[in-house]
Amino acid sequence: MAGNPINPARIDFTTLRLFCAVAQTGSITKGAERCHLALSAASRRMADFEAASKACLMERTAQGIRLTPAGHVALQHAMRLFQGFELFSNELSEYSSGSRGHVRLWANMSALVEFLPAALAGFLQRYPETRVEVEEQLTGDIVRAVVEGMADVGIFVAGAPTHGLNVRPYRVDELVVLCSQAHPLAAHDRIGFRHCLAHDFVGLNRGSSLLNTITTAAQEAGFPLRLRVQVRSFDAMCEMIAANLGIGVLPLGTCARKLGPWGLKVVHLDDAWARRQLLIATSANRTLSGSASLLVEHLAKA
Known part of the structure; x- marks a missing residue:
């Protein structure tokens, strides 16, 4: 039987975007810069994200951030969510511009x-x-x-x-x-x-x-x-x-x-x-x- 599901209200697109940026750069500092966030705010968001996920997603090493197996799964789903949101945004934009309708x-x-x-x-x-x-x-x-x-x-x-x-x-x-x-x-x-x-x-x-x-x-x-x-x-x-x-x-x-x-x-x-x-x-x-x-x-x- 599956455990308690993640509460989606605790995760927003800014946090998911930050998580993807941290995973891609291997650094919370660089991820914060890419997302135009203060380092303290970025660190807090990553901690809240892991707590909401009920899993350890990242390992801190001397070389930077490395994703755990759970972190790789989270990254795949985050990328799918962004692709879906981009498609959603583009299609609505097409309707508003008139190219679809x-x-x-x-x-x-x-x-x-x-x-x-x-x-x-x-x-x-x-x-x-x-x-x-x-x-x-x-x-x-x-x-x-x-x-x-x-x-x-x-x-x-x-x-x-x-x-x-x-x-x-x-x-x-x-x-x-x-x-x-x-x-x-x-x-x-x-x-x-x-x-x-x-x-x-x-x-x-x-x-x-x-x-x-x-x-x-x-x-x-x-x-x-x-x-x-x-x-x-x-x-x-x-x-x-x-x-x-x-x-x-x-x-x-x-x-x-x-x-x-x-x-x-x-x-x-x-x-x-x-x-x-x-x-x-x-x-x-x-x-x-x-x-x-x-x-x-x-x-x-x-």
């Missing part, structure tokens, strides 16, 4: 498809211990999530209410008309949106900021939006447009790679609203974690 990022479809893949890849390569949880959401939901604390960082199109948020510019995307090569609009390189309203449209589902944008533009032009097909993604829009079921308005970056292989044509819009400012938003009422701050700075500079 968890960030919840909500973004609209345009940002998620056009800009975030490359930006997040660069961020995670630099901070591999940080986990970024990404969700694609509608603009209104993103704003509410950041305000209410469900998301740390949000990216959406300018124009939504931003009360309770800190916002900064992110990127600008260009909206273009996408049509099949067989469509009459394929003969144009640029066009005003009002001239597109004589044709059927493929659009996103209700609630998307992009659908709201073109619906508002149609109303201002005085023509109805002939929405023939509604889908949930840009890829699905491109498939429907390639099948000549209608034309669509999409961010240029989301469809640029599909033009040749899918038989699609981009027609640029003359309208000012076709260039949209994306914003990065964080809560104005909560302090960002270190990792979230690093992500915001990285995205702003990307």
Whole structure:
């Protein structure tokens, strides 16, 4: 049966550090100097340490201090404790600096498809211990999530209410008309949106900021939006447009790679609203974690 355990309250890290220094230098005097302690204080700490350990840890010889077998065991455990404390300290420091952590990022479809893949890849390569949880959401939901604390960082199109948020510019995307090569609009390189309203449209589902944008533009032009097909993604829009079921308005970056292989044509819009400012938003009422701050700075500079 084991004897009475050592009371940890009688041993602190200063004493353990001193014990290691004495063992390494073979001298209480040199150990005290290394730990910036007075010799009398160091001697008292070593005596208290041995008393708390209930064992003889050191032998005093003419050549200096020599560890006993029990002292060697104590040294091994002291070194492990210091290594554990160093790991503990370093990991907490990584969380406070932001190099390790968890960030919840909500973004609209345009940002998620056009800009975030490359930006997040660069961020995670630099901070591999940080986990970024990404969700694609509608603009209104993103704003509410950041305000209410469900998301740390949000990216959406300018124009939504931003009360309770800190916002900064992110990127600008260009909206273009996408049509099949067989469509009459394929003969144009640029066009005003009002001239597109004589044709059927493929659009996103209700609630998307992009659908709201073109619906508002149609109303201002005085023509109805002939929405023939509604889908949930840009890829699905491109498939429907390639099948000549209608034309669509999409961010240029989301469809640029599909033009040749899918038989699609981009027609640029003359309208000012076709260039949209994306914003990065964080809560104005909560302090960002270190990792979230690093992500915001990285995205702003990307």
